[in-house]
Amino acid sequence: MVHAERAALIEDLARLDDEQWRQPSLCAGWTVHDVAAHLVDTARTTRLGFVAGLARARFDFDRQNARGVERERAGSPGETLERLRRVASRRSTPPAPLDSRLVEEVVHGEDIRRPLGLTRAYPPQAVVRGLRLQLRTPASFGGAKELASRVRLIATDAEVLAGDGPEVRGPALSLLLAVSGRRVALDELDGPGLATLAAPA
Numbered sequence: 001m002v003h004a005e006r007a008a009l010i011e012d013l014a015r016l017d018d019e020q021w022r023q024p025s026l027c028a029g030w031t032v033h034d035v036a037a038h039l040v041d042t043a044r045t046t047r048l049g050f051v052a053g054l055a056r057a058r059f060d061f062d063r064q065n066a067r068g069v070e071r072e073r074a075g076s077p078g079e080t081l082e083r084l085r086r087v088a089s090r091r092s093t094p095p096a097p098l099d100s101r102l103v104e105e106v107v108h109g110e111d112i113r114r115p116l117g118l119t120r121a122y123p124p125q126a127v128v129r130g131l132r133l134q135l136r137t138p139a140s141f142g143g144a145k146e147l148a149s150r151v152r153l154i155a156t157d158a159e160v161l162a163g164d165g166p167e168v169r170g171p172a173l174s175l176l177l178a179v180s181g182r183r184v185a186l187d188e189l190d191g192p193g194l195a196t197l198a199a200p201a
Contacts, residue, residue, distance in 0.1 A: 001126045005105035006043070006088040012118055013081050021077040026111040026182050034069050035111050036080050041068030042104055043087035045094045096141075099133040102126050107180045110173070114184060122173060128158050131176040135162050144179035151193035153179070166193030 013021075013036060021033045030038070045068075056064075074080040093101060106122055107130070113120060135153070137143025148163035155161070155172040168175070170189035177185035178197060186198050 001123060001129075002101040002105055003089055004123070005102070005109060005126065006039070006084070008120060009039070009105070009109050009112065010081065010084055010088060012113065012120070013077075013084070016077070016116070018077060020116055023115050025115055026184060027108075030069070030111075032112050032116065033073060033077055033080060035108050036077075036084055037069045037073035038065060039104070039108055040072040040080065040083045040087055041065075042094070042101075043084075043090050044072070044092065046092045097133055099129045100137075103130040103133055103176075103180065106130050106173070107177060107182070110177055110182070124158050124172065127172045127176055128155070128160055131155070131160055131172055131179070132162070134176060134179050142180075147179060147197065151196050154191075166196060167191040168193040168197050 013032075016032070021031065021036075023032050024030075025032050025035045027035055027038075056067075072080070072083060074083060106126060109120065109122075112118075131153075134143045135148045136145055138145045139147070149165070150163070151165045152163045152167045153160065153175050154167055154169045155175055156169055158172040160172055160175070168178075168189050168191040170178075170185075170191075174185040174188035178189060183198070186194065189197070
């Protein structure tokens, strides 16, 4: 599933012009080109390499990610795309559950596609597995475990029902994006728990 998502994103990126590569993504401060470079970096990451890189970044995840983007962002979009093609079939992973790779590919795929008006029909299993992982991962590791103790999330297009508190309903992809900090997805959700979900962490 991870390899399929990488291949689908590569196909979309191959159709972009230089101006689209320069567009802001849903990741604050990152362009489409930056997100693509980040995906190259995470695809190359090994368990040992992640730990070593985090130590060099003084255990600052944001600094580590920024360094990875700087390292893998080539001089042109075409070069960065070629780097992404070369790592698309890699199986290396940082020291995290394998489903974290699905979160990475689906959420960052939307970080790129939504600002450009592109859509993808993601395999439901990939979205659901990513959402379930986010709901059991602490916020300190980029997840939403604490949030799930305050709201009850109900997917309207998949068998996902999790958390305690006022309900929030919507498509599984929108729930995944919302619990991953993408506020753009909040408009696709409803329910009495939406204000709690939308509140700053």
